[in-house]
Amino acid sequence: MQFKEIVGQVATKQRLLNTVTESRVSHAQLFLGPEGSGSLALAVAYAQYLSCEDKQPEDSCGVCSSCRKYNKLMHPDLHFSYPFFAKHKDDTALTFIEQWREAFTANPCMSLDTWRGYLDAENKQANINIAECHQIIKKLSFKPFESAYKILILWLPEYLDKSGNALLKIIEEPQPNTLFILVAQNQDQILNTILSRTQLVKIPCLHSQEVKQYLIKEHNQTEDAAAEIAYLTNGNLTEALTMLQHDTKSYHELFVQWLRLCFSNKGLEVLTFVDTFAKMGRENQKNFLRYGISFIRECCLLMAGAGNLVHLPAKELETAQKMTNVLSIAKAQHISTELEKAHYHVERNANPKILFLDVSLQIIKVLNLKTIPSGSQYIPN
The missing domain is CATH 1.20.272 (Zinc Finger, Delta Prime; domain 3)
Incomplete structure (x- = not known):
């Protein structure tokens, strides 16, 4: 995922690029943006840029060994955590990694409802359980394997219950060159103990005009149809893509x-x-x-x-x-x-x-x- 593939968010992209060029990369960051703003895609593009072997002024190169692995979401120093619908108490995010890669590749702006469709959710509630917290600690206890950074992208930390407190020590005092990127939609639902240990990166919703132009260019919509969908979804690209179906x-x-x-x-x-x-x-x-x-x-x-x-x-x-x-x-x-x-x-x-x-x-x-x-x-x- 490269920055150029993400709709809009020009100012946010530049701010993220500046943290790298000015050596101000915080070890724990919270990307806070509404559904459909592209916050998850921005987190992956940022991680890819940090790991790129031939960084360009405005984006990762997209062709080096690291970028090719990121494109498949299979880099050994890239880890994901996300809510899932556990069938067994020992289930972790790794249990569903193939479905995760498929879902993200199909729609980097996916919502939890979209993600639910890739799983046998039944009537279960999504959460990030204690087994997953222990798995995160285990994965991040090692040094980076190939890149300068080992990176964990935790999508929707709102679904961490009190077991999330198990992560406090490793978030506050991680191994050298270990980064946490939390991608959230609702700040009020995040554990305060975790919130206080992260640097906030606010991601605004997209402008309707940006959504309109994207629908015209990438999905061959007429100007009137694209304008109506963009207006109706109020900058939520996830909803706009759902409406196309x-x-x-x-x-x-x-x-x-x-x-x-x-x-x-x-x-x-x-x-x-x-x-x-x-x-x-x-x-x-x-x-x-x-x-x-x-x-x-x-x-x-x-x-x-x-x-x-x-x-x-x-x-x-x-x-x-x-x-x-x-x-x-x-x-x-x-x-x-x-x-x-x-x-x-x-x-x-x-x-x-x-x-x-x-x-x-x-x-x-x-x-x-x-x-x-x-x-x-x-x-x-």
């Missing part, structure tokens, strides 16, 4: 058509539309509702006079501006609440026909009958 029909056109039917209170046509929703499949239903929530939020920004904060493609912006003539902030907020509740229930396998019919009726009440629940935090208009 599902139906790419325009959620915008579908959502606006639904609102128009609800506004005109056409009962039979609404029922037909509900049948359409029921056939979309759970992931598409979730994506559709997520789009609706985002679109209504942008309408609220327009109505609040914050048009400079709206990030909609031109066609969708025009529709949103028209909708502000029939919506108020109170109505929009209530519709958004109904969509959020529907998204919650879709995730929990609610009956889609019943669910979308109920949501449709709630939207009809707001748009057509101008009804907003009394006693709520919203003020009727």
Whole structure:
């Protein structure tokens, strides 16, 4: 994995390169970034650069013996630790290393759900157990074999329970030229004893424009389709790639058509539309509702006079501006609440026909009958 293969994160890449050229490589670093930001890929690219035998000014060479081994994730001085679904108490990350290499190679921006798909997870909870902690200590008790550094990349340290305290001594006083790179998404869920022993490297989410350009260039998406996915996923490349695996029909056109039917209170046509929703499949239903929530939020920004904060493609912006003539902030907020509740229930396998019919009726009440629940935090208009 080279830096040039990673989408965006130009400033972060340069900051990491500077730590090497200026000899400021900390022995324990925490790469903290939201899902889909590319933090895991950055950690692997950084490790490869540190081990490269012919470092270039802006990247590893990609062709030396070390880089070739890194490309296969099989370098003897590169070790991984990650959450897994143990079947036996003696299972460690090494038990699942082949699946890990396959998963990372297929998608360096993978999420825990993606990783779960490569394992026989059943109903087990993911964690990093005490056996894995002991294995880490054992692996890092030796000197580097080939490279200047022995490197451990620990993905999602949030899944270390109290057994993670077994790692404190080796994190604080590692063997010479031993590096820990922890890759996390939620700082609040990491053991404080581990957090206090690492140097924080904050990784921001990607810009929607970066995701859009990546989808156009690497996945042959049209500009409109790429813009809609980038907008809907809000800089989360993992979600964007997941959406590519599902139906790419325009959620915008579908959502606006639904609102128009609800506004005109056409009962039979609404029922037909509900049948359409029921056939979309759970992931598409979730994506559709997520789009609706985002679109209504942008309408609220327009109505609040914050048009400079709206990030909609031109066609969708025009529709949103028209909708502000029939919506108020109170109505929009209530519709958004109904969509959020529907998204919650879709995730929990609610009956889609019943669910979308109920949501449709709630939207009809707001748009057509101008009804907003009394006693709520919203003020009727």
